[in-house]
Amino acid sequence: MILLMxxxxxxxxxxxxxxxxxxxxxxxxxxxCAALTVVNQPEEIPKVFHFALRQQLLExxxxxxxxxxxxxxxxxxxxxxxLEKFAELSLVGVRLPDVLIxxxxxxxxxxxxxxxxxxxRCQEEVARKxxxxxxxxxxxxxxxxxxxxxxxxxxxxxxxxxPSQHSERPLLVVLSxxxxxxxxxxxxxxxxxxxxxxxxxxxxxITTDCVNATQIQKDLIRGSExxxxxxxxxxxxxxxxxxxxxxxxxxxxxxxxxxxxxxSFTDVLTPPETLMCVVACLIPQDVNPQLKxxxxxxxxxxxxxQELNDLRSLVFDxxxxxxxxxxxNGKESVAKL
Numbered sequence: 001m002i003l004l005m006x007x008x009x010x011x012x013x014x015x016x017x018x019x020x021x022x023x024x025x026x027x028x029x030x031x032x033c034a035a036l037t038v039v040n041q042p043e044e045i046p047k048v049f050h051f052a053l054r055q056q057l058l059e060x061x062x063x064x065x066x067x068x069x070x071x072x073x074x075x076x077x078x079x080x081x082x083l084e085k086f087a088e089l090s091l092v093g094v095r096l097p098d099v100l101i102x103x104x105x106x107x108x109x110x111x112x113x114x115x116x117x118x119x120x121r122c123q124e125e126v127a128r129k130x131x132x133x134x135x136x137x138x139x140x141x142x143x144x145x146x147x148x149x150x151x152x153x154x155x156x157x158x159x160x161x162x163p164s165q166h167s168e169r170p171l172l173v174v175l176s177x178x179x180x181x182x183x184x185x186x187x188x189x190x191x192x193x194x195x196x197x198x199x200x201x202x203x204x205x206i207t208t209d210c211v212n213a214t215q216i217q218k219d220l221i222r223g224s225e226x227x228x229x230x231x232x233x234x235x236x237x238x239x240x241x242x243x244x245x246x247x248x249x250x251x252x253x254x255x256x257x258x259x260x261x262x263x264s265f266t267d268v269l270t271p272p273e274t275l276m277c278v279v280a281c282l283i284p285q286d287v288n289p290q291l292k293x294x295x296x297x298x299x300x301x302x303x304x305x306q307e308l309n310d311l312r313s314l315v316f317d318x319x320x321x322x323x324x325x326x327x328x329n330g331k332e333s334v335a336k337l
Contacts, residue, residue, distance in 0.1 A: 008321040009044045011076035012067075014051050016317065018076075019066040021310035028052075029126065030133045030273055031311050033149070034280035035318040037134055038141040039326075042149040046086075046156040049130055051079040053099040053123050053158075059110040071108040078102065083156055090155040098158045099123070120160060127161045132168065132268040133277045139258045140281035169265055170215045175204040223260030230275070230297030239293070271301040276311055283315045284326045288335045295337050305337055312336060 009017075017032050024031060029052035036044050054075060066072060082099070089096055100119070101109070113119045131150060138146035154162065199206050228236045243251040266274060275298035282291040298308060312334070319326050327333055 007044070008041060008318075008323075009047045009080075011073050011080060013317070013321060014047060014076040014079070015067055015069070015072050017048065017314060018051065018055055019061070019072070020317075021314055023304065023307045023310045024314060025060065027273060027276055027307075028314065030129055030269070031276055031280045031314055032318065033130050034133050034137050034277045035284065035315045037137045037145050037149045038281050038284050039319060039322045039324060040145055041318075041322050042145070042152045045130070045134075045149055045153055046083050047080050049127070049153060049156065050082060050086075050099050051076050052126050052130075054079060054101050056122050056126055057101060057111055057113050057119060059112050061109075071105065075101065075105060086156040095159045096157065098160055123158075124161045127157060128163075128168070128268050129273070131163065133273075136263060136269070136274065136277055137281050139262055140278060141285065168268055169261065170212070170218075172212050172215055172219070172261070173203070173206065173210050174212055175206070175210060219260040219264070220256070223255060223264040226264035226266075226271070227255070227259050229271070229300055231293060232300060235293070272298070272303045272307075275301050275303055276307065279308065280311060280315050283312060283334060284319050284324075286327045286334075288333070291335045295335060299337070308337055 018028050021028065029048050032048045033045050036042065036048070061069075061072075079099075086096055098120075101111075113122055130153065134146050134149045134153065137149075230236075231239055240251060240255075243254060263274060263278070269277060275294060278294050279291065279298055282294060295308060299305070316331060
């Protein structure tokens with residue numbers, strides 16, 4: 001009963017998220033999951049996820065009657081109710097089934113994919129994009145929220161499209177089995193002999209040979225290019241100087257640990273999708289200085305003004321449904337183009 005009372009995404013709202021804003025037809029679920037993570041509603045993300053897995057299999061449907069289409073509303077309702085089964089199976093460690101459109105709908109919609117390999121490829125992409133969006137949100141709204149959201153998402157992800165044991169990003173530290181050696185020995189300040197090559201960490205034995213310097217260089221170059229694309233017309237260097245003046249470590253952290261390895265990695269989310277994720281994360285936080293820069297940055301990487309306007313409205317929907325007051329001076333004060 002408590003879970004039902006706290007629920008903010010019902011079938012009508014789920015269909016609204018997916019079909020109210022036509023310019024977000026292919027990205028609505030990314031925006032929605034970013035916003036739900038920021039407003040600390042991770043339990044609602046599985047509803048978006050399961051509906052998106054089904055919705056992406058359908059041909060683009062004609063407007064404008066979609067918001068009241070009885071078949072879509074029922075599909076959204078089925079997507080929500082199926083989560084209970086997934087949660088139960090996940091608790092006992094059973095393989096989670098694929099999320100498909102029930103046979104009873106087969107004469108109601110036109111389908112984009114029919115072959116199983118195409119369906120899996122499409123749904124894998126949806127899952128990867130949502131995971132990556134939530135990961136990128138960690139730099140914008142906090143790691144604890146991202147951890148909670150990703151843990152909940154994993155518990156309802158079909159086994160066939162769960163992440164592999166290999167990270168999406170090339171590794172910066174490549175671990176290997178290393179035999180300890182006493183050939184190279186140094187002493188600490190107390191004269192104690194240390195083996196500086198073989199150091200045990202929580203992630204395994206680390207040596208200087210494990211560090212992938214080439215990849216670090218590539219990330220830094222890519223991060224610099226991404227930064228300079230978002231912030232143009234000398235704003236890039238001005239913001240850098242402002243951050244250094246505020247606290248040198250702020251710039252070091254932002255560039256070396258956020259932009260270079262995290263935000264500028266666009267193999268999963270494209271640059272436009274990444275900036276849409278960033279903007280969706282910033283809107284509920286009442287941080288206009290950062291939002292203004294990233295709105296312009298979104299335009300610089302190819303997001304349209306219509307997409308940003310629709311994104312703004314979609315995020316406002318989620319904020320309203322979650323019941324929080326997110327802006328000291330109201331919605332009207334939130335920066336926009």
